[in-house]
Amino acid sequence: MSESLAALSDALVAYPGRGPALGPLSLEARPGEITALVGPSGCGKSTALRLLAGLQPTTAGQVSRQVGPGDIGMVFQAPTLAPWLTARANIVLPLRLSGIPDREAKASADAALARVGLTHAAGLKPAQLSGGMAMRTALARALVTRPRLLLLDEPFAALDALTRREVIDDVLALWSETKPGVLFVTHDVEEAVYMAHRVLVMTPAPGRIAAEIATPPGLPRSEGFRATPAFRDTVEAAYAAIQSARAAA
Numbered sequence: 480m481s482e483s484l485a486a487l488s489d490a491l492v493a494y495p496g497r498g499p500a501l502g503p504l505s506l507e508a509r510p511g512e513i514t515a516l517v518g519p520s521g522c523g524k525s526t527a528l529r530l531l532a533g534l535q536p537t538t539a540g541q542v543s544r545q546v547g548p549g550d551i552g553m554v555f556q557a558p559t560l561a562p563w564l565t566a567r568a569n570i571v572l573p574l575r576l577s578g579i580p581d582r583e584a585k586a587s588a589d590a591a592l593a594r595v596g597l598t599h600a601a602g603l604k605p606a607q608l609s610g611g612m613a614m615r616t617a618l619a620r621a622l623v624t625r626p627r628l629l630l631l632d633e634p635f636a637a638l639d640a641l642t643r644r645e646v647i648d649d650v651l652a653l654w655s656e657t658k659p660g661v662l663f664v665t666h667d668v669e670e671a672v673y674m675a676h677r678v679l680v681m682t683p684a685p686g687r688i689a690a691e692i693a694t695p696p697g698l699p700r701s702e703g704f705r706a707t708p709a710f711r712d713t714v715e716a717a718y719a720a721i722q723s724a725r726a727a728a
Contacts, residue, residue, distance in 0.1 A: 483507035483545065484628045484660045485531045490540035491685075492526055499685035501526045503540055506679060506688060508628055511658040513698065515671035517717065518681030518689075519725065524664040527686070528553070528630045531662065546628050549577055552621035552659070556633040558613040560605040560620075566612075567592060567601040570620045577624060591619040594656075595649055611642035615649060622653055629654075631663035635670065647674060651699035668717045672710060673700055680720040682727070689724035692717050 486507035493499045501523030508514060508531065516524045529535040530542050532553055560569045567588050574584035592598050595615040605613055614634060621629060631650075635643045651674065654661060665671050671678045672694050680690040695709040704710055 483509050483543075485542070485544045485546060485551075487527065487530055487537075488541040488543065490527075490530055490537045490542060492523065492530070492535070493538045493685075499538075501684070501686050504687055506662075508630075508660045508662045510627070510660050512677070513654065513661040513663070513675045515675035515678045516662065516664045516681060517666065517668055517671050517678060517721065518686060519683050519721075520666070522681045522684050523686035524681060525632050528632050528662065528664060531628075532630055546626075549624065550627040551630065552624065552626035552628070553630040554614075554617050554621045554632065554634045556636050558605065558617035560613060560616060562605050565602050565604055566597060566608065566616045569605075569616060570623050573620060573624055587623055588619075591623040592616075594653060595619045609642075610638055611646055614638060614646055618646075618650060618653065622657075622659075625657055625659075627659050629659045629661045629663075631661065633664050633666070636666070643670075648699065650674070655699055668721070669705070669714050672713045672717060673705065674698075678713075678717050680717060680724055682724045689727075690720035692720060 488505050489503040491499060491502040504527060516527060518524055526535065530537060532551055570588040570591050571584045574587055592601050595618060597612060597615055600608060600612055608616065635646055638646060647670065675694055676698065678692045678694060679688050682689045692713065694713050
């Protein structure tokens with residue numbers, strides 16, 4: 480494999496009495512590159528992210544990381560914010576856990592809130608935030624430590640269509656500042672093509688890589704990109720790969 484931040488090599492996950500749930504699967508998260516994982520429900524997309532994050536062991540195969548736990552940020556489908564803390568305090572938390580002095584941590588949190596347009600919401604608790612605001616807060620928390628690897632597990636699934644588009648563009652704008660490697664899971668093929676440099680199509684369980692599709696160059700995307708022939712052609716190619724993987728299963 481080429482230079483990578485984290486990689487799976489013939490990784491296999493099996494559960495007692497159920498057989499293989501994932502793999503053997505090989506993939507890598509590369510510096511500065513956004514990679515999307517798409518495939519049918521239950522194929523192991525989220526499991527692959529947990530393996531890379533060190534949250535779950537493999538049954539067989541290898542997981543390699545060139546980044547430490549403090550260099551990995553992760554955002555789940557639900558924002559997972561501490562309900563008793565304000566938006567600002569939620570973002571300060573990982574900095575404090577990393578030993579950052581309080582004054583510096585608060586300044587970094589304020590800057591992170593400003594980057595996602597939530598300066599006005601710094602004192603609000605999660606129950607007072609809209610879905611989009613909560614997800615922006617979770618993203619700001621994940622990025623405030625400037626991770627080298629960002630893992631996104633369907634973070635936009637619960638958002639309405641308009642907010643989803645706005646938050647996706649927020650993520651790309653934030654990515655452009657420090658260019659971490661990003662691996663994200665989605666069921667939305669158009670979202671995958673819009674956000675990623677490459678799309679990895681997985682087979683039904685036990686999930687393996689069925690196809691790798693390069694997307695048109697240029698991230699963040701220009702206005703009107705979704706209406707271009709290049710975007711539509713890549714989306715159709717991804718759908719065709721998904722259908723082919725299902726038919727072959």
